Amino acid sequence: MGHVMKLEGIEKNFGSIKALQGVDLEVREGEVLALLGDNGAGKSTLIKTISGIYPIDGGQITVDGKAAQINSPKDAMNLGIETIHQDTSLAPDLSIARNLFLGREPVTIPALGVFAPLDLTRLKEEAAKLLKRVGISKNLDADAPVASLSGGERQSIAISRAMQFFAKLIILDEPTNNLGVEETNGVLKFIREVREAGHSVIYITHNIHHVMNVADRAVVMRQGRIVADLMIKDTDLLSLEAIIMGAEPEELAAEMRGKAH
Numbered sequence: 001m002g003h004v005m006k007l008e009g010i011e012k013n014f015g016s017i018k019a020l021q022g023v024d025l026e027v028r029e030g031e032v033l034a035l036l037g038d039n040g041a042g043k044s045t046l047i048k049t050i051s052g053i054y055p056i057d058g059g060q061i062t063v064d065g066k067a068a069q070i071n072s073p074k075d076a077m078n079l080g081i082e083t084i085h086q087d088t089s090l091a092p093d094l095s096i097a098r099n100l101f102l103g104r105e106p107v108t109i110p111a112l113g114v115f116a117p118l119d120l121t122r123l124k125e126e127a128a129k130l131l132k133r134v135g136i137s138k139n140l141d142a143d144a145p146v147a148s149l150s151g152g153e154r155q156s157i158a159i160s161r162a163m164q165f166f167a168k169l170i171i172l173d174e175p176t177n178n179l180g181v182e183e184t185n186g187v188l189k190f191i192r193e194v195r196e197a198g199h200s201v202i203y204i205t206h207n208i209h210h211v212m213n214v215a216d217r218a219v220v221m222r223q224g225r226i227v228a229d230l231m232i233k234d235t236d237l238l239s240l241e242a243i244i245m246g247a248e249p250e251e252l253a254a255e256m257r258g259k260a261h
């Protein structure tokens with residue numbers, strides 16, 4: 001199976017804090033990769049380097065077999081990488097519908113380029129469809145400003161955004177944190193749909209049940225480094241939890257073998 005992205009020796013420092021210390025990681029085609037680790041392990045920092053928020057201090061990013069320079073979120077999007085950040089990046093004063101399309105709104109006369117008038121009817125129709133798909137049960141007015149929404153509702157809007165552009169690699173940084181049950185199930189369903197379509201997902205979460213449920217592979221970070229890389233079918237919930245909490249994967253495996261005898 002090919003890979004959509006390859007990271008080699010990624011380094012990122014914040015002053016004297018070494019947030020990423022030589023991260024090597026391949027994201028394979030059509031996989032759901034859970035990126036795990038305790039608070040402060042470096043997960044968000046890693047995905048911010050991939051999505052053009054932070055420049056890297058060392059290492060190399062390869063996308064589709066070519067060395068990639070990702071210096072802005074736009075660069076990342078152009079490479080087919082769509083990210084939902086932990087602290088979502090919506091424009092609070094714009095309507096829900098506008099936020100869903102931000103910069104990529106349907107227009108009435110595309111030939112006019114940036115001056116083309118927005119197709120507001122289509123915008124609202126598409127927005128309503130998307131909201132339904134992500135599992136927003138409440139009847140939201142697509143014309144309402146995002147500032148009028150709860151944290152969870154905003155998160156859902158950001159996820160709907162990623163859904164429609166159907167990027168090759170979708171990165172979700174703790175997307176279900178502020179969500180209710182129905183919205184959370186909507187996100188997990190979306191992750192499965194992305195994989196079925198042959199696209200890849202990096203899913204950051206502290207919820208191991210979700211990991212066991214939707215992920216194909218789990219990568220665990222600790223202090224800016226990757227300390228474990230496991231196929232979900234070869235591990236279990238308790239082992240994963242133990243590794244996140246600081247157990248050494250090799251010792252854990254030896255222990256499990258011991259128990260089997």
Ligand SMILES: Nc1ncnc2c1ncn2[C@@H]1O[C@H](COP(=O)(O)OP(=O)(O)OP(=O)(O)O)[C@@H](O)[C@H]1O
Pocket residue numbers: 014017019037038039040041042043044045046086
């Ligand atoms: N903008 C920043 N300036 C300075 N230090 C930062 C910045 N962003 C992150 N850090 C530091 O880098 C380290 C990694 O943080 P990061 O946010 O990547 O962790 P995380 O794994 O996403 O944790 P969490 O699970 O709590 O979201 C931490 O020590 C954090 O304090």
Ligand SMILES: [Mg+2]
Pocket residue numbers: 043044045086173
């Ligand atoms: Mg984080």
